Amino acid sequence: MTKPKNGVEEQRSRVSRRERSKLFSSLLGHWSKEESKRQENDEPLAYFPKPFVRAYVGLLFAGVVASVVAYAVLVYLVPGMDKDRADTLRTALLVVGGSGAVAALYASYRKQRTDEHIYIRDQDKLFTERYNAAAGQLGSEATTIRLAGVYALARIADDSKRDRPTSLSVLCAYLRLPYDPDDSNADVCERQVRITAQAIIAERLRSHHPGFWMKAEVNLRGACLIDAGFEGIEASSFDATGATFSGPARFDTAKFSHNALFGDAEFRDDAWFVNKVTFGGVAKFDGARFKGRAMFHSATFDGSVSFCKAKFKGKIAKFLGVTFNETVQFSGAELDHAGFELAEFFKGVDFGDHTTEFDERINDATFDEPPGLFMTKCSEKYPPRWPVGYTHPNQDWIVWF
Known part of the structure; x- marks a missing residue:
């Protein structure tokens, strides 16, 4: 049976939790800056399409030019085509129709890329919000909230391969905070949080885990x-x-x-x-x-x-x-x-x-x-x-x- 803490030990434990919260808050600020830098470095990978009107008109213009060239080639270079110019004109106009189809494909491709970019941006925003919430939970004085923060960071790492190094760094930073489990005044609840954080790190460093941190x-x-x-x-x-x-x-x-x-x-x-x-x-x-x-x-x-x-x-x-x-x-x-x-x-x-x-x-x-x-x-x-x-x-x- 655990011996109840006296007033001095309880006060010392509360002070320790406040100090831990302050220390981790400073670490959280550091990692937030690192996350912002990472997002800035990833920005060039975003999709920035060229002006749509210019590209679309360019494709149509190219189709018209191609049809004129095709008509001229058929009339003057292909034997017999100059006798039935109406049929030749229809053949040339098919080129215009083809250019329209290409323009439609381009519009569809552009829309797809734009939708993907919006999805990635929304996902980044979602993961950033989840990360900030999880890291903030680790700085709480309540044991259950800190445990929730540990599991939340693990879930973020499992869902987002790109965010695994950051999640690992935050969990390791938490374990680096001062604590001595062999001290008679050590917080027993904090011990459980740390054991959980260690287990989550170890599990994801094994190659058979679905979210393996390679x-x-x-x-x-x-x-x-x-x-x-x-x-x-x-x-x-x-x-x-x-x-x-x-x-x-x-x-x-x-x-x-x-x-x-x-x-x-x-x-x-x-x-x-x-x-x-x-x-x-x-x-x-x-x-x-x-x-x-x-x-x-x-x-x-x-x-x-x-x-x-x-x-x-x-x-x-x-x-x-x-x-x-x-x-x-x-x-x-x-x-x-x-x-x-x-x-x-x-x-x-x-x-x-x-x-x-x-x-x-x-x-x-x-x-x-x-x-x-x-x-x-x-x-x-x-x-x-x-x-x-x-x-x-x-x-x-x-x-x-």
Whole structure:
């Protein structure tokens, strides 16, 4: 049973909601300006037809000229046509009739294009009104209204492919607002709103969803994410620099086609980057703090990887069967129990430049015990950088290629 709030806690909660409303109102103003700029950039795509009278008269005039030319050709160049000039004239007048038909087709085409332009303009107006209403709901102090705003933005994104990046940006901006779910005074209702927003984002980052946000650029810098379930997502870039992950963070089978940034992020529970997670670009975990298990089983890193000064203070850090296609940096990292069994290093692994005692450190990386290297594959051209004069106790287990 939830403990009732006392007067001080209730007042603090109300102040927090007002501050959140003010912050989001300022964000709403920013996104409204961005939306206006986007519409201005889209304006050249609108349909601006030429003056109708000029075009229509031009088509008729061209038909008359064509009929005169046709009559002259038939009379003077076609043998026998000069004897029956009435029949020749009828043939020439058919050209005029054809030009009239062309003019009618043009009028119909013009009307169709104009109707389409009016429809698009009305749709833009409708989506703008829906967007402003939804974003305004997110700034409300009432939980139910904020939830309605989250679902409204999701519906807008589902209905309008062009408005998906804007809807994603607003939802991410909301999650970046200050909030700590582990605080004893945290608003329980706000927690539910955030979990819903996270779920909507994650659902639409999966390719099987009808409203899949293709090539999405996710900006969750400094956000607080609760029981983050991003399994199977596909994103062009994912920026969670300085983010806080409260509860388990799941990124199973995720695909990041470009940069994946988790520098200075805090994982308060287990972090799962397993089951063939693919990092297509730069992957940064510099300064990240893993307080639970850090699992990277069967992940593939196609770009450069950096865990510089990362702290793995949980039970275990496992890179079982991981493929590193570029250089891996662990300079200054702290690992309690690290395992690289069956991993593949194609461009080498670097533990830093400072040589210290191996009992506690490998170069500038700290271990409680030597990292596991059973059947680890390393390139002879790019061998692991160990301290000068030091030989890893299990180095014979490395498979060289």
